[in-house]
Amino acid sequence: MNYIHDTIAHLKQTSPAQCEFYQAVEEVLESLEPILENSADYQKNAIIQRLVEPERQIMFRVPWVDDDGNIHVNKGYRIEFNSSLGPYKGGLRFHPSVNASIIKFLGFEQIFKNALTGLPIGGGKGGANFDPKGRSDSEIMRFCQSFINELYRHIGPTTDVPAGDIGVGAREIGYMFGQYKRLTGRYDGAFTGKSLLWGGSLARKEATGYGAVYFANYMLQDNDDSLKGKRCLVSGAGNVAIYAMEKLYQLEAKPITCSDSSGTLYHESGIDVALVKKLKEGARESLAVYLETHSDAKYIACADYPSDGHAVWRFVADAAFPCATQNELTEADARTLISNGCILVCEGANMPSTKEAVDVLLAAKIAYGPGKAANAGGVATSQLEMAQNASMQMWTFEEVDTKLQQIMKNIFDTASNTAAEFDQPGNLVLGANIAAFRRVADAMIEQGVV
Ligand code: NDP
Numbered sequence: 229m230n231y232i233h234d235t236i237a238h239l240k241q242t243s244p245a246q247c248e249f250y251q252a253v254e255e256v257l258e259s260l261e262p263i264l265e266n267s268a269d270y271q272k273n274a275i276i277q278r279l280v281e282p283e284r285q286i287m288f289r290v291p292w293v294d295d296d297g298n299i300h301v302n303k304g305y306r307i308e309f310n311s312s313l314g315p316y317k318g319g320l321r322f323h324p325s326v327n328a329s330i331i332k333f334l335g336f337e338q339i340f341k342n343a344l345t346g347l348p349i350g351g352g353k354g355g356a357n358f359d360p361k362g363r364s365d366s367e368i369m370r371f372c373q374s375f376i377n378e379l380y381r382h383i384g385p386t387t388d389v390p391a392g393d394i395g396v397g398a399r400e401i402g403y404m405f406g407q408y409k410r411l412t413g414r415y416d417g418a419f420t421g422k423s424l425l426w427g428g429s430l431a432r433k434e435a436t437g438y439g440a441v442y443f444a445n446y447m448l449q450d451n452d453d454s455l456k457g458k459r460c461l462v463s464g465a466g467n468v469a470i471y472a473m474e475k476l477y478q479l480e481a482k483p484i485t486c487s488d489s490s491g492t493l494y495h496e497s498g499i500d501v502a503l504v505k506k507l508k509e510g511a512r513e514s515l516a517v518y519l520e521t522h523s524d525a526k527y528i529a530c531a532d533y534p535s536d537g538h539a540v541w542r543f544v545a546d547a548a549f550p551c552a553t554q555n556e557l558t559e560a561d562a563r564t565l566i567s568n569g570c571i572l573v574c575e576g577a578n579m580p581s582t583k584e585a586v587d588v589l590l591a592a593k594i595a596y597g598p599g600k601a602a603n604a605g606g607v608a609t610s611q612l613e614m615a616q617n618a619s620m621q622m623w624t625f626e627e628v629d630t631k632l633q634q635i636m637k638n639i640f641d642t643a644s645n646t647a648a649e650f651d652q653p654g655n656l657v658l659g660a661n662i663a664a665f666r667r668v669a670d671a672m673i674e675q676g677v678v
């Protein structure tokens with residue numbers, strides 16, 4: 229459709245050199261063809277032209293002093309992408325690879341993910357090109373305080389509510405909330421992913437990983453199958469990967485891999501999740517240290533990865549859960565998974581599969597759960613945290629977990645029914661994108677040209 233291609237061409241011209249952002253936009257807009265073709269309303273209201281342009285982009289300097297007295301400067305970002313369904317909501321990422329393209333792709337995905345949850349939350353994302361690796365607690369605290377010295381004026385429980393992402397967990401949220409409270413004098417729900425001691429929600433820490441595994445099980449149940457007894461490949465060893473592995477065991481599946489930024493671990497008898505938690509949540513060590521406890525496991529360093537992809541996807545398994553980062557599953561990886569008999573790919577990470585890999589997975593017609601549907605349990609539970617904060621309540625773990633399961637089931641049903649409505653049964657990429665778009669676009673039309 230010329231109208232979609234023109235929008236993408238214009239975007240590339242006006243927002244140069246943002247390839248991850250183009251990748252996310254192209255995937256969504258291409259799926260929208262069947263709905264845009266028949267809706268003069270969406271065209272007349274310039275919905276897609278407005279959707280791809282963030283409502284507001286904040287970029288700022290983050291100066292901080294390390295333990296030796298040296299001054300460093302990082303780039304801070306918050307992209308407030310779309311507020312048609314509620315306050316901007318989305319995480320903060322601290323990683324050296326962060327740039328405007330990465331934050332915009334994440335913010336764009338977040339609009340649709342949040343819409344799919346059915347909850348009243350708009351889309352946003354932020355972060356900094358700061359590398360937390362090897363930094364002391366005091367350095368992390370000073371960095372977080374400096375980051376908030378600028379960001380505090382843009383956030384609040386009814387305007388913009390940040391949370392965690394890569395490199396940002398409960399420790400960083402604590403330091404940021406402390407500085408926000410000091411500067412504003414307010415004790416409110418301007419962040420989610422908070423500690424359970426002071427306003428966090430039970431099950432938020434577990435929610436993204438658990439939610440992705442619930443989603444995978446719903447996909448399999450639709451084919452009269454289940455996760456029970458399945459051998460699973462997991463990438464990542466952070467928040468999402470750890471709780472995905474924990475839930476896999478609870479559902480009697482077996483995670484046999486995980487990975488970090490230095491390499492991949494393979495353990496035929498099943499990954500020792502308690503040990504990975506200890507290494508990563510506690511000491512923040514490399515996965516290579518796992519071998520000191522389990523000498524029968526194998527560790528493949530990044531230097532030994534195949535030139536066309538990632539070692540983690542080259543093991544034989546029934547299911548794959550990419551839970552680390554974007555574009556970590558290539559076309560060659562997708563082909564290997566399928567030729568090795570893998571029947572399910574469920575994305576805990578945001579946009580972990582390259583465009584070519586997605587095409588291979590869809591063409592093979594295996595169960596494929598795209599990130600914006602499969603990993604929405606994290607942000608959905610963040611909204612449950614906001615609801616608890618606003619009503620000054622604290623729900624039990626079981627209450628939150630039950631709601632999480634209902635939300636994941638609802639997202640699966642919505643994506644699956646929408647795919648069937650547009651004559652592509654099983655294509656959850658198309659189903660999720662169209663269902664989310666309809667909700668956001670209709671709200672934008674009702675709210676006028678803003
Ligand atoms: P963490 O920082 O807790 O963990 C990230 C893991 O992935 C770490 O093991 C890290 O390795 C590894 N990793 C990160 N970047 C790279 C890279 N460039 N190459 C190789 N390995 C890498 O982050 P999360 O678990 O929170 O996030 C993982 C993914 O899930 C991201 O895509 C995020 O956007 C997405 N997500 C997170 C949600 C959440 O609630 N936290 C919600 C929905 C999606 P190392 O240990 O060496 O640092």
Ligand code: 2IT
Pocket residue numbers: 317318319320341389390391392393420578603604606607608610
């Ligand atoms: O990508 C994501 O959905 C997150 N990092 C979680 C966002 C949130 O606001 O909980």
